[in-house]
Amino acid sequence: MNRLYSLIPALSATIAVTACSRGPALDTQTFDVQYLNVEMAARMIEPYVYGDRPSDQGMISIGDNVLTVRETPDNLEKIARVLEQYDKPAPMAQLHFKIIEANGTGQTDSVIADVESALRKLFRFRGYRLIAEAMLGGVEGSEVRQEAGSGSRQFVIRAHIQDIRGSADSGTVRLEVELWPITGSPSLATTVSVGTGQTVVLGSSQSQQGQTLILAVKAELVTP
Amino acid sequence: MNCAEARDWILEADPAELARTDDSALVGHLGTCEECRRVANRILVAQAALETSIASSLPRTSVEDALRAAEVRVQTERCPRAWKWVVPVAAAAGIAGLLLLSNRAPELPGEIWRPPPVSLSSGVDVEAPPGKDVAVFDLEDRPDIVVVWFFDQGDE
Numbered sequence: 001m002n003r004l005y006s007l008i009p010a011l012s013a014t015i016a017v018t019a020c021s022r023g024p025a026l027d028t029q030t031f032d033v034q035y036l037n038v039e040m041a042a043r044m045i046e047p048y049v050y051g052d053r054p055s056d057q058g059m060i061s062i063g064d065n066v067l068t069v070r071e072t073p074d075n076l077e078k079i080a081r082v083l084e085q086y087d088k089p090a091p092m093a094q095l096h097f098k099i100i101e102a103n104g105t106g107q108t109d110s111v112i113a114d115v116e117s118a119l120r121k122l123f124r125f126r127g128y129r130l131i132a133e134a135m136l137g138g139v140e141g142s143e144v145r146q147e148a149g150s151g152s153r154q155f156v157i158r159a160h161i162q163d164i165r166g167s168a169d170s171g172t173v174r175l176e177v178e179l180w181p182i183t184g185s186p187s188l189a190t191t192v193s194v195g196t197g198q199t200v201v202l203g204s205s206q207s208q209q210g211q212t213l214i215l216a217v218k219a220e221l222v223t224p
Numbered sequence: 225m226n227c228a229e230a231r232d233w234i235l236e237a238d239p240a241e242l243a244r245t246d247d248s249a250l251v252g253h254l255g256t257c258e259e260c261r262r263v264a265n266r267i268l269v270a271q272a273a274l275e276t277s278i279a280s281s282l283p284r285t286s287v288e289d290a291l292r293a294a295e296v297r298v299q300t301e302r303c304p305r306a307w308k309w310v311v312p313v314a315a316a317a318g319i320a321g322l323l324l325l326s327n328r329a330p331e332l333p334g335e336i337w338r339p340p341p342v343s344l345s346s347g348v349d350v351e352a353p354p355g356k357d358v359a360v361f362d363l364e365d366r367p368d369i370v371v372v373w374f375f376d377q378g379d380e
Binding site for chain 1: 348349350351352353356361363366368369370371372373374375376
């Protein structure tokens with residue numbers, strides 16, 4: 001019996017050493033990556049994967065639009081939450097352009113009543129006329145262009161969507177925009193941020209043949 | 225008025241005078257002296273920058289406040305080189321001056337009121353094309369519409 005008591009400390013030490021050398025229980029899970037670049041997604045979750053444990057290191061394996069991760073269940077849950085938050089379709093900016101001509105004819109145009117009432121508070125043109133409208137859409141980084149108008153009043157609108165931030169109800173679209181007559185040089189070229197639901201009216205004191213062109217742009221964000 | 229006198233008056237002038245939309249001896253001199261005109265334009269731009277800076281750090285000045293400030297400014301006897309008064313009053317008077325200008329704008333067919341080179345808003349991030357200045361107008365009753373107007377630098 002005494003011999004048995006003498007074995008207890010040694011047994012305890014053995015158990016302790018075994019417990020210390022064993023790492024945390026790891027599990028393996030594969031995640032679909034639908035919208036993010038899979039390598040970018042891997043970099044995003046890298047901080048949650050511990051590859052420097054003395055034993056049972058965590059690891060990431062990159063596949064074809066999938067990430068397989070070996071980590072603790074807790075960390076796998078965190079990774080799932082991160083991917084759920086960020087692996088979403090990129091929002092698309094919808095841009096509604098109106099090309100307006102300011103002139104001396106005293107015309108009014110009900111289609112542009114909202115913009116016209118704003119312009120009348122600032123400028124002394126006698127009339128404003130809608131020449132053409134165009135709807136363009138694209139994701140961040142895309143460049144879109146469209147011809148608008150008819151006859152001698154044909155124009156090209158080019159928009160480079162530089163940056164999209166926020167959500168549909170409180171987002172901002174940063175745009176590089178150009179407007180020019182189809183047979184002429186650019187009438188308007190600028191870079192501007194447009195809030196969602198906001199209409200930005202762009203104009204210039206430079207007139208062509210007694211007419212001044214005004215470009216109104218309204219931006220909306222759409223998540224596919 | 226010679227250039228030295230004009231420079232003194234420029235420091236105290238209303239934006240309307242600097243933009244040469246008012247009528248005064250200073251405006252007459254600016255019409256004939258390109259160098260002084262350049263100085264006046266630089267002050268207008270500086271006033272706009274100051275106004276933008278104030279607007280971003282303080283509650284926005286209402287139109288009524290700006291007009292009141294402009295009235296006070298008009299009633300105040302001019303004191304050359306009173307720098308400490310110039311800066312805040314000029315910022316308020318800048319806004320008021322523009323509003324007054326818009327009320328006096330001509331009614332000729334197709335004629336454009338060319339705003340002086342100041343920005344009335346700091347809420348929109350816009351880049352003016354090379355060689356252009358930009359004025360950004362927020363409309364109090366239409367917060368969903370912002371008007372951005374480009375004009376040639378030194379446009380008169």
